[in-house]
Amino acid sequence: MIKEFTIYIRDNMAQTVIVPIIGTNLFAGYRPDDAPDTCITVLERDPSVPNPMLPDTFQKPVQILTRSDSYMRARQLAMDVHDILYGINNVGILMGPIVSGGDVYQVNMVTGSEPAWLGVDDKNRFEFTSNYVVNGQKNP
Numbered sequence: 069m070i071k072e073f074t075i076y077i078r079d080n081m082a083q084t085v086i087v088p089i090i091g092t093n094l095f096a097g098y099r100p101d102d103a104p105d106t107c108i109t110v111l112e113r114d115p116s117v118p119n120p121m122l123p124d125t126f127q128k129p130v131q132i133l134t135r136s137d138s139y140m141r142a143r144q145l146a147m148d149v150h151d152i153l154y155g156i157n158n159v160g161i162l163m164g165p166i167v168s169g170g171d172v173y174q175v176n177m178v179t180g181s182e183p184a185w186l187g188v189d190d191k192n193r194f195e196f197t198s199n200y201v202v203n204g205q206k207n208p
Contacts, residue, residue: 069128070096073202074110080152085136085145099133105193106136108149113199124206132198134183139194146183146196153200154180 136142
């Protein structure tokens with residue numbers, strides 16, 4: 069799922085700070101040590117919350133980290149991603165293995181926080197975070 073949300077961010081992001089390129093400045097699941105100063109990382113947090121009564125649904129916490137060598141650039145990048153994700157309602161996102169076709173889920177962001185400043189890292193790059201809870205339901 070995290071890969072699909074990373075693709076969604078790439079495909080819908082305004083190019084105000086960077087042109088998002090997966091594996092170069094947009095990362096799914098982790099941020100490599102050699103990532104550029106200005107980048108976005110999409111992280112899965114707690115496990116999905118399953119509902120045995122609704123097996124074709126999920127609820128998943130997602131965290132977005134942005135970083136740059138400029139406070140304003142890191143903040144703008146965080147706000148750009150937030151503008152894409154906050155308020156998603158009934159967006160169809162393909163989930164699962166691309167080669168086998170996967171399933172399309174209707175996705176809603178049920179909650180989200182505005183980006184918050186985390187501080188600077190060990191190389192004095194500015195970091196922001198925002199957190200979201202995603203609900204999804206498999207299309208029949």
